[in-house]
Amino acid sequence: MATADEWWNPANQVGSDSVLVTPESTPTTNSFDGMLSNEYSANPVSPQDGLVEDTLQSLPADVDQEPSGLQTLSEDTQNQVALADEESFEDRLDAFASRLEALDTLEEEWTDYQDELVAEAKAKKKKSTIKIGGRVHIDHWSFSNTDAGINRIESGRIGGAAGDPEQSPENITAFRRLRLEISGTVPQNMKYRLQVDFNNPQTPEIKDAYLGWTNLPNNQTLILGNQKRPLGLDHLNSSRYNVFAERPLAVEAFNEDARRFGLAMYGHNDEESFCWTYGIYNLENINTDGRFIGDSAQAGGYSRLWGSPWYDDTSGGRGYWHWGLAGAVAKPDGNAGAGDTNNNEGRFRTRPLARSSQRWLNTGRIDGADWYQNIGFENILNLGSLQITGEYILTPMQVEDPAAGVDDNLFFHGGYIYASYFLTGEHMPYNRSTGTLARVKPHENFFLVDRCNGCRGNGWGAWQLAFRYDHLDLTDGGVNGGVGNLYTAGLNWYWTPYSKVQNNLVWGEISESGLAANGNNPLDAPVNAGNFLIFGTRFMIDF
Incomplete structure (x- = not known):
């Protein structure tokens, strides 16, 4: 049984028409032959062709299942939300500010070091x-x-x-x-x-x-x-x-x-x-x-x-x-x-x-x-x-x-x-x-x-x-x-x-x-x- 990932190729568009990919299709003999694989074919589908309803009816029953990639992404998102709930917004903001401050300090030190190197080189010359x-x-x-x-x-x-x-x-x-x-x-x-x-x-x-x-x-x-x-x-x-x-x-x-x-x-x-x-x-x-002589050492x-x-x-x-x-x-x-x-x-x-x-x-x-x-x-x-x-x-x-x-x-x-x-x-x-x-x-x-x-x-x-x-x-x-x-x-x-x-x-x-x-x-x-x-x-x- 084919999965939804195998049935649909998102983002394939020809002009304003949708493109349906079917495993049973054979390569076409038009100019797109070299661009399509041996397993899939792509043909423009328009409502007036009368093919949309038949095609939808021919889809396998499990096509409505959520793609595995989306399921994994959803699980990761849920984990991140759970972790975020454990950490307050203020804590995260403080941590971010601390990292920015450390970065600024590092940048200043690097600039000073570079200036010293330039001054040293100029002084030598x-x-x-x-x-x-x-x-x-x-x-x-x-x-x-x-x-x-x-x-x-x-x-x-x-x-x-x-x-x-x-x-x-x-x-x-x-x-x-x-x-x-x-x-x-x-x-x-x-x-x-x-x-x-x-x-x-x-x-x-x-x-x-x-x-x-x-x-x-x-x-x-x-x-x-x-x-x-x-x-x-x-x-x-x-x-x-x-x-x-x-x-x-x-x-x-x-x-x-x-x-x-x-x-x-x-x-x-x-x-x-x-x-x-x-x-x-x-x-x-x-x-x-x-001359400056004498034992008086007049000074101020x-x-x-x-x-x-x-x-x-x-x-x-x-x-x-x-x-x-x-x-x-x-x-x-x-x-x-x-x-x-x-x-x-x-x-x-x-x-x-x-x-x-x-x-x-x-x-x-x-x-x-x-x-x-x-x-x-x-x-x-x-x-x-x-x-x-x-x-x-x-x-x-x-x-x-x-x-x-x-x-x-x-x-x-x-x-x-x-x-x-x-x-x-x-x-x-x-x-x-x-x-x-x-x-x-x-x-x-x-x-x-x-x-x-x-x-x-x-x-x-x-x-x-x-x-x-x-x-x-x-x-x-x-x-x-x-x-x-x-x-x-x-x-x-x-x-x-x-x-x-x-x-x-x-x-x-x-x-x-x-x-x-x-x-x-x-x-x-x-x-x-x-x-x-x-x-x-x-x-x-x-x-």
Whole structure:
């Protein structure tokens, strides 16, 4: 007896007609002979043929039986349903989620492993690199009006001749910076940088001169050599990107020339929203002392924390908020004498936001300076073309066996605030990993050219207005370095991202200055140095 599986061949269709397969049929002689087996034949069946009823009647009695394959499938389905009843839906969902999580973890580990292999292969093939760069800054400063006390300070010299109240400061035209630098990388994870300033050809100055190790754990880099101490936001900004020609009074006074020989670690989190640096530095400046020698080991520990909890990525960084906190503990050699191989680094001084010959605010070297500390606060708020920036630095000093009339605890402090605005719509970019300002890119560069049609083409570049207020107090406890309140109005014209012109108008007053009395001793009784007016222009290019 034939089974239903043998009688029916499902899914065989010829056009829209059903196809019946019968074991008694013989192969046809039409074109389908080669396609059909010797046991079965297939012929179209239509209702009008009158064969359907006869064929159905000729089917065996057991044709209605369920096919064996379907019976097996039914049994399997029943078993699965029974097993599913024993297991809750939540359990199955948890198991599925667990497997997905394990798969994701495995995929991440595999991706990391592949990345490591690629990085390793690249590092092995990589060679040392070298990049050559530089900058040229040309200044002109005009000292339009100065009072008698200012003249004494500018023409005098600490420990030397007294100043002349009738001798006003001379106008100055000079290279402010004339730097060449080389930098690069060395396999597997090292970097280097050497920068020399030839602004005074007779005495070139070493600026950056260091080697370092990159890609350390926790996104850290270790630097050994001459580098900037992490104190003062405006000092850490590159001179290429600063809004004003000269750095603020407090920043320069408490971190004079910024760079010292040291060992420092730099790092940041993965999002670059929180960053840090810490290190130990020699207090002596190699450009003035020549070598780091002597048994005094004048040194200081410096650190800086900063973050950018708000940074608008969607606008390309046109909006952000930066905060920073810096600190230092330093041990100068307050007992260094004229015959010693090192100088006493316990002093604070700065110029009047212009390139004068002398520092108009100056404590001189404080005899007996034993320890001093710095605490600095930073803030930047950038809203599109508008930026508001400020800092304040506190500097207490402890003195051992002070000079006559000088207290054994001194306190100096100062800060600034400024606002800047782009008339042409640009913004001040910000580097989150360093916590400093970055390169401005004008919407259009400045140019003026003749066109082939006889017309002229031009671009205006970027224009920026800025205003800053500075305060510095270096007078306390018998040390009369002066109190300064200065104002700066700035107009910057960015020709390209790599060139610009800065114009600064500086005015203000210096009071409570011992130097203003004779121009040679900050321990003299303090007097009012007076007012002044200065105008400066700087042409800048870097490459």
